[in-house]
Amino acid sequence: MHIEVKDLNKEFGSFHAVQDVSFEIEKGKLIGFLGPSGGGKTSILRMLAGLETPTSGDIYFHGKRVNDLPPQERGIGFVFQNYALFKHMTVFDNIAFGLKVKKQNKAFIKERVQYLVELTGLKGFEHRYPHQLSGGQRQRVAFARALAPEPQLLLLDEPFAAIDAKIRTELRTWLKDMIGELGITSIFVTHDQEEAIEVADEIMIISKGKLEQKGTPWEIYKHPQTPFVASFIGESSLIERIQCFKGFEDVATSSGIKALIRPEYVEVGKSGEIVLASATMDAAVKHLHFRGSEWMIELEIEGQRLITYRSLEKEVLHPGEQVKVLIHRAYLFNEEKSWIMENPLKVDPLPIYI
Amino acid sequence: MNSLFRSQKWSYSFRTIVFIYFIGLIIIPIIGIYTQSFSSGITSFIDNLSDPLAWKAVLLTLKLAAIATLINTAIGTMIGWVLVRYEFPGKRMINSVIDLPFALPTAVAGFIILLLVGPSSLFYEWFGIDVVFHEPAIVLAMVFVTFPFVIRGLQPLLEELDKSEEEAAYTLGSSKSRTFFRIILPTMLPGILSGAMLAFSRAIAEFGAVVLISGNIPGKTLVASVYIFGEIESNNPQGAAAVSVLLLTISFLILWFIHKLNRGGQA
Amino acid sequence: MMMRRLWITLTYIVVSLLLLLPLYKIFTGAWADGLSGFMDALLRAQSLHALKMTALIVIIVTVINTLFGVMLSIYLVRATWLSPLVKRLSNSIVDLPFAVSPVIGGLMIVLLLGPNTVLGTMLGNVGVSIVYALPGMVLATLFVTFPIMVREVMPVLQEIGDQQEQAASTLGAYSWYTFWKVTWPNIRFAVMYGVVLTVARSLGEFGAVLVVSGNIINKTQTATTLVYQDVENFNVVAANGIALVLAAFSIMLLLLMEWTKKRKEVH
Incomplete structure (x- = not known):
């Protein structure tokens, strides 16, 4: 019908x-x-x-x-x-x-x-x-x-x-x-x-x-x-000051923009583990939770909390450890509109032969 | 079920009939008696009530009903407790016989009391105590007709009381008596109270069981309902209505209080 | 353990003295003058007439109040066309007859429809008498027993909720079909319990009927008012005969009550 x-x-x-x-x-x-x-x-x-x-x-x-x-x-x-x-x-x-x-x-x-x-x-x-x-x-x-x-x-x-x-x-x-x-x-x-x-x-x-x-x-x-959908689907972390994150420094501070970041937008690793080292920033591991098939990791970056997952196959992280983090993209929004922003630093800085 | 019938016309006429019945049977008579008792002005209403026989009858009723209620609260709490908490032979029989006073016509109840403790009874021969035509007989009649209320009010609450609540109290180091007064009694209290109030309002309204055994001596054993009956018989409906209004108002207040109590218990 | 035994013994004593002894008394008392005394008492013209009146009142009242009680319960629980305030108010008003002394209930009808009232005269002119006749007695008993059915049915309707009825409507069933196939099987034992209680109460109604009927022998006398009259006339054995019949009915009703109560709980 x-x-x-x-x-x-x-x-x-x-x-x-x-x-x-x-x-x-x-x-x-x-x-x-x-x-x-x-x-x-x-x-x-x-x-x-x-x-x-x-x-x-x-x-x-x-x-x-x-x-x-x-x-x-x-x-x-x-x-x-x-x-x-x-x-x-x-x-x-x-x-x-x-x-x-x-x-x-x-x-x-x-x-x-x-x-x-x-x-x-x-x-x-x-x-x-x-x-x-x-x-x-x-x-x-x-x-x-x-x-x-x-x-x-x-x-x-x-x-x-x-x-x-x-x-x-x-x-x-x-x-x-x-x-x-x-x-x-x-x-x-x-x-x-x-x-x-x-x-x-x-x-x-x-x-x-x-x-x-x-x-x-x-x-x-x-x-x-809408921001509601972004936050409701998946397990997003709400970030108040996205400007502190590497690659997102240019986001306007004046217009009340906030960000939602999904766990799968975030890559975490020990220094050297992430290929695009130039796009990474420092973070501290706050907590680790075993989720059966993977680790859920709570990170702290300049006082802001971020959640991501990490495979059990990779080297185990420990609470308090300093790690590198790459944010692939973020869902940005303010009162009027919302959009998805890719991390501009992800564009490979070294031109390869075409 | 939005409407009971497919046709709107049927459904509307049914609603109307049911509510006319409800209003005509319950609301109009009650409004009627209030307006009737004030129909000759407030002074005649007060005159009717200031007749010493009238207010003595009301006071006597309240006093005896209070005594009967106290007795029933004590007995009823005990029996309610025994019937829920203990297993013993004959328990089921007792549990079903509790409702007897609800099933037995009150006039028959009064008559039996007359047979049991009246002037020609064995009780009178053995003890030589004049019960009938005195206050104790009235109390006895009231106790009998209101007997099930406290028990039936208490039983469901006691049955619902989770055994683990009590056990939790014990594991927290509470003594037996402390557990009783702090855990069990507060659970029982609403049931006992609403049962007792129902019993009280029924006792002040009781007529059939009382009229045969009270002797109806004005100023001494004449209770309010019998007084009202007497006034009707002697063609003074105004006087009857005045006392009725007083009695009704007391009963309605009690009923209202029970409603509040029950709603409080549920929340 | 000691306490436990004490409580159980006390329960037995109270129940025996207060409930079983009276029962015993009524069953033995009727035979004080042998079988013939009992039969004579029962076969008097006024006894037979009184029993007939009682049966008539019980049947009429039970039928009417069952019908209207069930309908009103459905409306008060389910109706979407009643505001919650009206529902709450009506719900409280339903209980009022419980708080009204039967004598006052009778008085209300006399005051509204008696021979000296406007309505009574009007009806009298067209040849309908209410007071001192069967209609008044029925009316008085209807008033007294009205809350019983509503109080039994409403909680069950609330408990089962309206989901099953809604399910039936999505399956294409209209309200009448839904009522009989879905609602009725859920409430029938509550209705039966209500019927038994209504029968018991209308069988035993005394005060209201006494006031309204005028207690005219062979005309408006019922079984309970006959017991009253026999006692007033010191005709104890005759009174006992009628009382026994009433008590036997009560016990039957009590057994029925037990049975329906158990069925009510199973579902």
Whole structure:
């Protein structure tokens, strides 16, 4: 289903939960709404479902305005954060609910439920009640139940929030494959950037009721358009005085420019380890944290804190040690605008034969 | 569920009927009695209340209800504690029989008390104490009809009290009695208090159990509800309304206080 | 250990004296004049009529208050068309009848709809009498029992939340279908518990009915007011017969209460 949203607003009393949000979603795409909790993602999702009425703005499904359509008639499937399974019904009855509402004949219902049960790997659990299932299984039931009436749009509110971290990754891949296979337009809400990046075709970053940026995970990572996106995606260090950093001395001090630097923009090493020695500066190692597959290093440069990672293969650094640091690029911004600045010193000073 | 019915018309008429019922059944009668008692002016209201029989009846009711509530608070706290904390034979039977006073018609309760301790009872023969038609009988009736309140108020709180909270206190070196007074009692207190207040408001309102055994001697064993009944019977609804308003106001204040207490407990 | 044994023993003593002894007394007392005495008391014309009146009131009141109680609970918990202030206020008002003495509840109806009032005269002119007739008695009992159902159903509705209902709506179900298939299975034991409590309370209602009915033999007398009248007339054995019937019902209700309470907890 093709979806278009125009100037959507939602106010709860004096709280402006959603502000002038507009976007379009192509048929068959898997979209992730990403942002901090309480940022308005769920409100947008619920307005798409018809569970919440917009204060102003329009929602179009297939070019048809659906604002006045109740949830019953929107042809959507909704997976709730806590699944909201009917706890007095078996797995079978839960999945069959939407079909019974539509008064489908018994044989058809049986066949469809059977198909979904197999699709979601719940075979053998049809006669269990929700409280006899694990978190992951409940999630699958909720998913199957939402899919049963063949909706044109699937909405998932924090679908993995209530699941153990270990099973979560497994379920993510499963869900992505499943939705890909069915080709159904889907939107899911999450506050976990890793989850959004891994699962979604496209991410919409939503914060304080506003749509900050929409794009593929890679675009968003590579070209954050607002300071919020830059700081929210990845683990950036906020630098107040970028002028102290080698290569960035020429940045204007007057216009209130600040910088965000991602760990992967930073190269750290003992003196002599970094090839472009002329572009490096001195730094002190403040702390080291072992992160399983690499070291996370907290550096201090002229009183400013900077985070980066270092491979386990390289020589181990120690707290207090003096090291060399190269900043490849920085994300700069002030009140009006933001841009990415490459370190000018990185341009190889020695001309090589062309 | 935004509306119970698909059709707006149905849904609106249902809402209207339910709220008219609610307002007509509960709100209008209460407003009615307040306006009625002031209908002949504030002076007649005060006149009605300054009748010594009237205010003596109210004072007596408050006194006896307070005694009954104290007794029930003590007994109820003990039984509530025993029923939650200890395992013993017959526990389930006792737990279900606690609600008997809620199920038994109050008039029947009054009648049984009359049989048990009245002038022709074994109790009277053995001890020769005149209970019925004296204050103790009224207190007994009040204790009986309000018996479950404190227990039922206390039980859920005690059940919810996490055993580990107590154990944490012990590991921090707290003695048994200190743990009781500092950890357990504060948890129990809201339940005991709201139970006791419900019991008190029920006791001052009680009629059925009391009317048969109090003897209704004006100025001595005539409680407020029986006084009101008497005034109605002797065709003085104004006097009845005046005392009612006084009694109602006290009850509403108690109810309001319980509401506050419960909300405080949840926060 | 010593303390524990002491508390349990004390609990047994209190429960036996206060609850079991009265029960025993009522079951033995009715047979004081043998089976024939009991049957005579029960088969008097006024006994049969009184029991019929009580049954009629119980049925009417339970049906009406169950319906309106459940509807009002749904509105007070779910309705989006009510402002939170109205909801809070209504929620407090629901409890008011608990704080009103039954006698006062009866008085309110007499004051509003009695033969000397404007409304009463108007209704009387078209041949409808409320006070000293069945409608008034039903009204009084409705007033007294109104909060019971709401108090049982509202917390359950709050606890289950509206997510399951929303899920049903996204699956295409309208409210009526959602209510029966999703909401009702969740609240039915709470409703049943409310029904049992409402039956118990309306069966035993005495004060309000006494005031409103005028206690006219073979016309407006109910089982409880008959017990009262028999005692006033020193006809103890007859009173005991009716009281036994009422007590037997109460115990049945008590068992039902236990059963539904347990079912309520399972879900």
